Amino acid sequence: MNQETPEPALEEAAGLDAARLEAARAFARERHEGTGPCHDYSHVERVYRLAERIAASEGADLFVVRLAALLHDVGRGLEPRIGPDPDRHEELSAELAEPFLRGLGLDESRIAAVLEAVLRHRHRRGRAPESLEARCLYDADKLDSLGAVGAARAYLWLGEHGRSVHYPEASWLGVDPANNATEVDSFQREWSIKLRHLRERLYTAEGRRLADRRHERMLRILEEIEDEVAGGS
């Protein structure tokens, strides 16, 4: 059989995986209804595209990365209903993803690889991403907080919380960086304490390359806002 004619068994497996991705896409779309504009389903699709680009460049398992990207935030919608520690959507996402993945008929090793990536897409509770697939997803998710899209998302969040366009450095410089109260939040402060450090925290070469470009773009947006707020052209 030549290279243009895939083995029937391989073709069937590829078709099955494509159907599984479509099922995961539908599941994610449904779970993201009502999650707010900052983490709506469009975030999932952007992370998916970034993650598959990084995975292809790094030689990671594309199917695992794609599936993990689609499922990584499915638990976000459950957060407001759960206390006392509401900030654990990576765990909720893994809890929701596990029975879904079993229903797809995946083998145990692939289920474990996807769940690990979902669980470690945030650095909380000492869970650093260790597998290459988890690192691809982690980097893709962080990249969606940088660049022009990152700026748009920052303002969506600020708008939801009644915050404005510009807060001069003097108004937030002395505030404890650990203080995450909405009354002290701003794009300018978020850049200073968090976003400008993101590119140093990525794991993959392709992720860092993309982050360098998005970092510069976001910095330009901040500078343009400073200029325009001061009455510039």
Ligand SMILES: [Fe+2]
């Ligand atoms: Fe997340």
Ligand SMILES: [Fe+2]
């Ligand atoms: Fe995310």
